[in-house]
Amino acid sequence: MLIGEYTHTLDDKNRMSLPVKFRKEMGKSIVVAPGLDNCLSIFTIKEWQKVSEKLSDSSMLASDNRSFSRFMFGQATTVDVDANGRILIPENLKSRSNLTNKVVVIGVQNRAEIWNEKAWNDYKKLVETQAD
Amino acid sequence: MLIGEYTHTLDDKNRMSLPVKFRKEMGKSIVVAPGLDNCLSIFTIKEWQKVSEKLSDSSMLASDNRSFSRFMFGQATTVDVDANGRILIPENLKSRSNLTNKVVVIGVQNRAEIWNEKAWNDYKKLVETQAD
DNA sequence: ATATTTAAGTGGGATATAGTGGGATTTCAT
DNA sequence: ATGAAATCCCACTATATCCCACTTAAATAT
Numbered sequence: 399m400l401i402g403e404y405t406h407t408l409d410d411k412n413r414m415s416l417p418v419k420f421r422k423e424m425g426k427s428i429v430v431a432p433g434l435d436n437c438l439s440i441f442t443i444k445e446w447q448k449v450s451e452k453l454s455d456s457s458m459l460a461s462d463n464r465s466f467s468r469f470m471f472g473q474a475t476t477v478d479v480d481a482n483g484r485i486l487i488p489e490n491l492k493s494r495s496n497l498t499n500k501v502v503v504i505g506v507q508n509r510a511e512i513w514n515e516k517a518w519n520d521y522k523k524l525v526e527t528q529a530d
Numbered sequence: 531m532l533i534g535e536y537t538h539t540l541d542d543k544n545r546m547s548l549p550v551k552f553r554k555e556m557g558k559s560i561v562v563a564p565g566l567d568n569c570l571s572i573f574t575i576k577e578w579q580k581v582s583e584k585l586s587d588s589s590m591l592a593s594d595n596r597s598f599s600r601f602m603f604g605q606a607t608t609v610d611v612d613a614n615g616r617i618l619i620p621e622n623l624k625s626r627s628n629l630t631n632k633v634v635v636i637g638v639q640n641r642a643e644i645w646n647e648k649a650w651n652d653y654k655k656l657v658e659t660q661a662d
Numbered sequence: 663a664t665a666t667t668t669a670a671g672t673g674g675g676a677t678a679t680a681g682t683g684g685g686a687t688t689t690c691a692t
Numbered sequence: 693a694t695g696a697a698a699t700c701c702c703a704c705t706a707t708a709t710c711c712c713a714c715t716t717a718a719a720t721a722t
Contacts (some may be wrong), residue, residue, distance in 0.1 A: 399582065401561075402607045403622050407682065411698080415681055419608075434596065480699075482681080504604035507586060511600070525601045529566060543708085547671055613711080614671080620683065 399423075399504030405515065412492060415484045416502055420510060424479065430491060431474035437523070438487070438495050438512040445472075445508050455523050487512070531555075532637030537647065539545070540633050544624060547616045549635055552642060556611070562623060563606035570619070570627050570644040577607075577640050596645070 404417040416424060432441035442527040453470065456463040461507065473494075477485045487497065495514060502518040505512050513521070536549040548556060561578040565571035573581065589596035605626075605632065609617045619629065627646060632649040636643050645653070 399603075401603045402620070403604050409683070411684095413682090418680055434590075435593075478547075481701080484681090486698075497616045504600060506600055506603045507582065511604075521597070522601060522605075541672070541674095543674090545672085550670065612709080616671090618708080 399507055400510050401507070402505050403518075404503045406501055406503055407482065408487060408492070408497055408499055412488055412489065413480075413484045413489045414501065414512070415501075415506075416479065416510075418483065420503075420505060421479070421483050424510075426479050427476060428479065428485065429471060429474055429476055430485070430488065431470055432491060433511055436495055436514075436517060438491055438497070440485075440510045440512065441508075443476075448508075531639055532642050533639075534637050536635045537635065538633055538635055540619060540624070540629055540631060544619045544621060545612075545616045546619055547614065547637075548611065548642075552635075552637065553611070553614065553615055556642075559599050559608060560617065561606055561608055562617070562620065563602060564623060564626060565643055566606075568627050568646075568649060570623055570629070572617075572642045572644065573640075575608075606613065618631070 400420055400423060402417065404413055406417070411470060418433075418465045424440075424442055427443060428442045429443065431439045431441065431446075431449075449470070453463070453467050456467075458464055458467070473491060475488050477488075479485055494513070496517065497512065497514055500515045502513045502515050504513065504518070532552055532555060534549065534551060538546055539550070540546045556572075556574055559575055561573045561575065563571045563573065563578075563581075573633050581602070585595075588599075590596050590599070605623060607620050607623075609620075611617055627644070627647055628649065629644065630648045634645045634647050636645065636650070
């Protein structure tokens with residue numbers, strides 16, 4: 399299971415190292431996809447297949463499903479993990495999620511997410527205040 | 531069952547020894563997670579699995595479920611108990627709960643909690659006055 | 663009660679490794 | 693053919709981890 403929060407660097411070659419605790423579970427080839435709430439999602443190949451199956455089960459006659467499928471499949475990419483445990487973040491996904499030099503990688507059970515550092519901190523604060 | 535209150539030191543390497551009375555029940559690998567009311571929760575692997583199962587039943591398309599999952603999984607970490615019965619408190623969780631050199635570990639049935647010493651004393655007082 | 667032993671809690675040095683940066687080579691597109 | 697970008701490779705640094713040792717508290721024996 400993927401859990402935990404790690405602040406990493408997105409260098410000027412758009413490389414980002416995966417937290418070492420995620421590497422074994424993630425394998426050598428992963429899928430980077432747009433995530434909800436302006437973050438990036440990353441999946442193992444296996445989990446990505448599950449996501450795709452769910453989407454293909456939903457009818458393409460419903461406009462919401464069509465748009466969500468386009469959103470996910472259209473922007474997702476397979477990337478390889480290099481010898482140092484890093485992946486290359488595609489430029490279009492990077493700019494979509496306002497990723498800068500400092501990013502936060504979080505584990506959320508079956509997926510990981512990459513956040514703009516400030517956006518993640520704001521999001522956490524919001525959740526805590528709502529819990530009262 | 532985990533019960534009792536223990537004042538321990540959080541050293542400058544963020545290590546904290548578990549109360550010896552908790553060690554057998556906690557095992558060699560435990561999960562540290564954010565808790566409500568500004569404390570940290572620690573679970574056995576088994577108890578943590580129960581928590582995650584509850585959360586994984588909820589749909590990720592609902593924004594409330596998403597945010598709570600991110601909050602819990604994103605900040606939780608698995609930590610190993612070292613040869614001296616200590617665990618390493620992640621820096622992000624430490625600062626979130628205002629933990630300083632002196633912390634209080636309390637047992638609460640199936641989980642333990644780590645508190646800032648002063649916050650715990652204030653909380654106790656508050657509960658006592660409210661009980662009148 | 664006092665001495666002796668055992669264990670809990672803590673501190674700190676040495677080593678391993680995660681994370682990062684950057685040069686050199688290769689691949690790809692124009 | 694040329695420029696840009698991706699990949700490979702190596703190296704550096706900060707930090708986590710391992711290991712050992714000290715101190716204080718508790719337990720046992722005399």
